[in-house]
Amino acid sequence: MGGTEGRSARGTRAVHAALPEPLREAVDEFARHLASVRNRSAHTVRAYVADLVSLLDHAHRMGAAEVAELDLDTVRSWLAKQRTMGAARASLARRAAAARTFSAWAHRGGLLPTDVAATLASPRPQRTLPTVLRADQAALLVEAPTRSTADGRATSGAHPTPEADAHPTAGPPTADGTGTEEAEGAEDGERVARAVRWRDRVLLELLYGTGVRVSEVCGIDLADVDHGRRVVRVRGKGGRERTVPYGLPAQRALDEWLRHGRPVLAVPASGEALLLGARGGRLNPTTARRIVGAYAEAADLPRIGPHALRHSAATHLLEGGADLRAVQELLGHSSLASTQVYTHVSVDRLRAAYRQAHPRA
Template structure:
């Protein structure tokens, strides 16, 4: 293995074992650092000679290739993490990435459904499940649970049967950094999940099912891409705005805020480690802002 491979292998172990990052994040960070190392090689710069000028040169090159601000921000985060690790492990004499500034993230928000449209979407899913087809029962339960809890689609498909407590109406999910949280859900989602577990899942169970809560048509754990396809199809059938699972998650957060929930609660529900992240994913409606102002300000 060459020097670059050795460095990447060591950094990958650090991310997995010490930072406890998900396999997806580890792959993304390693790809970002590989891009930086290739840039250094093109410049004829050794890793030991990495400086802020080289880092900025690499970042400018990424911008010129048309990278989105979100991707650039992640790449900067990856390189900062790498530089800190490289300095501590002796590959760099100092943490040169500490002064690399990240581009401001885009303020673009995903599309959201209004409360009535969300209800229409879920009503459509329930009506289709009336034929007792196991896939329709699954789709109804999956969408109800996504909207009720605001969990990520990866968290939904990663859940096991034992993670659901129908009596308490809660589901335990594992989010980023392998952090577990328990999220409540309401009566409609509980009814849909109960129907899926009672009448749908037993008819799809196969050798590869394991303990997975949601199953694909062949009996294996449900794939996130299938959920995306289901959501796109059902929004069309329901005649509401098309959106991805993340848009449904954002809808949940928006509706919680509009209904009176505070940002801290939404942060806990969504599983964000930082309140700043929650503020990016949610926005206060003018009506909610006016109501809060009227209630709180002495001269409103």
């Protein structure tokens, strides 16, 4: 757990421990409900629990010792306090949603006599248009790991992260620094570096070629890939599964990775994971984000993460004539409203091109 996130989690646990027992029990039961009944992701559960702990701590400071003493005025004063502390509109909207969800759950379970937050209004989050690469920029990025010079060596920036150095077989030469052991160590290091580049190419091809989330691509197992039909099964938010297609470039990258790359990195603990880290475990989303950012920086592209490739895939599909419903299904959006933002992106790009090119713009 990273620095800021780790400090936030520790702070939440400390505040939780200081709550009266009835409030602590309500938090724990609500967390179990979100995870097991609502099937929310671990990230969503953590966020909602942190918001609820903050709300109940505020209520406790105002004299409440049980959930039944929570009322709408307390919830509103909690949100007002968050706003004065500088919380963003999106954060306030999420916290209001957490309060409404908890209030409805507590009312159904008999902890609250009424659903006190049912009428709670929340600020509409300010929707900013996502970063989208041009098609040529996306191609430059996904091809970066395995693009080669005329003499066969990787181009500058083809492996911008030092992850290969972490592999157990890619350690430093022996103490004397001479002889066959040194040569074998160098050869092993180069094999691992090539394998990591093949892995990076598959990662980028799948992120852009399918529009999947970074957590979804990291969760793909070998059995999830149907090479004959060129589709892959992914598990999205709430554990929902969907099948998405991928193209020939991704298929070629997969073939290279499975034949020449994955066997180099695989260890007994690799299991069925498709994408592996340099030490042989399943590639994790944090490392994947670092990989995407490093290649984008090396290619002099805008500073982006994996989600920008998802945005780019959706926008390019719509610009190419894809149906909005089909894009919704591909991305795994539960609501069409989430997909419609890409129509605004396409319109804005069209408007910019018109202003630049039309003599009467």
